[in-house]
Amino acid sequence: MSVLITGGAGFIAPNLISRLLKRGDTVLAVDNLCRGTLSNLTEPLEHPRFAFAKVDLTDLGAYRSCLDGHTGIGPITEVWHLAANSDIPAGIADSSIDLRDTFMTTFNTLKVMAERGVRRILFASSSAIYGDLGERELTEDIGPLFPISNYGAMKLASEAAITAAVESFLESALLFRFPNVVGVPATHGVILDFILRLRDQPAFLEVLGDGTQQKAYLHVSDLVDAMLTIQARATRAKVSAFNIGSTDDGVTVRRIAEETVAVVAPQAELRFGTGNRGWVGDVPRFRYSTAKLQALGWRPSLDSMGAVRRAIREIAAQGRPR
Numbered sequence: 001m002s003v004l005i006t007g008g009a010g011f012i013a014p015n016l017i018s019r020l021l022k023r024g025d026t027v028l029a030v031d032n033l034c035r036g037t038l039s040n041l042t043e044p045l046e047h048p049r050f051a052f053a054k055v056d057l058t059d060l061g062a063y064r065s066c067l068d069g070h071t072g073i074g075p076i077t078e079v080w081h082l083a084a085n086s087d088i089p090a091g092i093a094d095s096s097i098d099l100r101d102t103f104m105t106t107f108n109t110l111k112v113m114a115e116r117g118v119r120r121i122l123f124a125s126s127s128a129i130y131g132d133l134g135e136r137e138l139t140e141d142i143g144p145l146f147p148i149s150n151y152g153a154m155k156l157a158s159e160a161a162i163t164a165a166v167e168s169f170l171e172s173a174l175l176f177r178f179p180n181v182v183g184v185p186a187t188h189g190v191i192l193d194f195i196l197r198l199r200d201q202p203a204f205l206e207v208l209g210d211g212t213q214q215k216a217y218l219h220v221s222d223l224v225d226a227m228l229t230i231q232a233r234a235t236r237a238k239v240s241a242f243n244i245g246s247t248d249d250g251v252t253v254r255r256i257a258e259e260t261v262a263v264v265a266p267q268a269e270l271r272f273g274t275g276n277r278g279w280v281g282d283v284p285r286f287r288y289s290t291a292k293l294q295a296l297g298w299r300p301s302l303d304s305m306g307a308v309r310r311a312i313r314e315i316a317a318q319g320r321p322r
């Protein structure tokens with residue numbers, strides 16, 4: 001299989017690329033390196049069935065030329081679309097960021113797929129599409145959906161554009177709704193943020209909000225495993241959405257801060273803010289149903305706390321991202 005991966009130099013894609021190469025696929029990864037870095041791809045770049053191209057996917061002409069210049073990988077059979085803005089607060093401050101990097105990358109990806117007759121897409125969506133539904137359990141068919149961040153809005157709009165494309169030219173679309181994913185190579189996220197701040201200022205750690213925000217976390221190795229399991233086992237519907245996540249209630253930001261301090265700067269004082277939101281558009285607590293995924297026989301190898309602990313050690317050992 002020849003696979004195109006967008007957002008290939010970010011955090012999650014390199015983990016997926018290793019698995020796809022192991023499964024025997026040929027992989028072309030594209031990224032404009034606005035948040036990712038080539039050093040995240042050191043291992044795949046050594047592989048004979050891997051190629052990388054730097055391109056801004058919002059520039060349709062450049063996107064087309066890039067694919068025309070890489071016909072050596074053979075006709076693309078499926079696209080894993082992971083490119084997006086991953087800095088949610090930045091997207092709140094400037095809504096054009098998510099329009100561009102989260103939505104237009106999807107829009108243009110669908111356009112080049114239609115032109116080239118590529119008929120399968122696997123999309124990195126997010127729990128952010130659900131907005132803040134309080135204590136209601138978030139199953140894949142819950143609605144109506146009212147996202148509370150521009151990022152969530154543009155992910156939901158991307159899902160909508162994809163389902164419309166299924167009606168016109170796509171054979172199938174898998175919409176993976178990710179939880180908070182942790183691991184390396186970290187490019188963003190609460191653990192990386194805490195570690196970088198403790199390195200700059202080892203005496204204290206200031207936490208946004210009162211630390212009671214509670215979320216489920218999944219290690220990136222489990223996330224990739226879940227996506228490949230869904231692709232292999234889900235019944236062949238034209239469009240399927242799957243929540244991916246752990247089966248527990250999650251971990252509070254306070255626990256993450258305590259665990260990070262214990263590993264990185266045990267003498268640091270923890271200072272909390274007020275309110276249970278880290279930023280506008282942050283959903284403080286949600287009940288994520290993963291029953292549909294579990295029905296495929298999949299379980300994560302680590303619960304939220306286990307994933308967080310492993311990621312703290314891994315991120316503490318990784319160099320500072322550029």
Ligand SMILES: NC(=O)c1ccc[n+]([C@@H]2O[C@H](COP(=O)([O-])OP(=O)(O)OC[C@H]3O[C@@H](n4cnc5c(N)ncnc54)[C@H](O)[C@@H]3O)[C@@H](O)[C@H]2O)c1
Nearest residue numbers: 007010011012032034035036057083084086101124178181
């Ligand atoms: N990490 C998480 O916890 C999480 C949670 C939910 C959803 N997701 C989704 O998973 C996907 C991967 O996330 P990640 O954590 O690896 O993020 P990331 O920021 O590390 O990777 C995204 C990549 O997309 C690239 N990109 C952005 N705009 C681009 C553009 N215009 N042209 C070309 N490349 C562009 C960036 O340079 C970056 O390398 C994203 O779609 C993200 O929204 C991630």
